[in-house]
Amino acid sequence: MEEWRRRYPLFPRLLFVLDGIGPAGIENRISALRAAARDLALFGFLQEVPVLTAPLTDLLQHGPAERVWSPVQTPDSRVSWYQSW
Template identity: 55%
Template sequence: MPAEDWRRRYPLFPRLLFVLDGTGPVGVDNRVNALRSGSELTGADFLAALPILVAPLTDILRDGPSAPIWRPVTTPTEQVTWTHQR
């Protein structure tokens, strides 16, 4: 049986989204690094299976949550949409 049209376009879940507030760019970098370090402790399978994305609240308020403002903790210099798939 073919999948419904919306299922072909909708991203797979789960994923973790962290919204950061009360910090500047340096603080965001520090928190992304801390999240990456913490997630690495759970093992490579966890990071491969569960996308972890981070965005500052100021960017969400300015551009909206669907904008490419989310930074994957595995590649923090990249900015993607929250529906980004590897």
């Protein structure tokens, strides 16, 4: 077993904070991440590591612990960054 797994039984989430490209640009980036998540080579990784996206404006308005994060695997849901699924 890898040393990091002894200390961290759950792999941390991978969070993408998007800013500086306008609402349409943010949606394009999120769509690109979702398309990449469909790659079969990433399937095992995505089963262990939640990948979440959020616009910086939502984080500033609501806070990072609120349901502003969108999992790349389930685009229509909003979760908090610490939520288990």
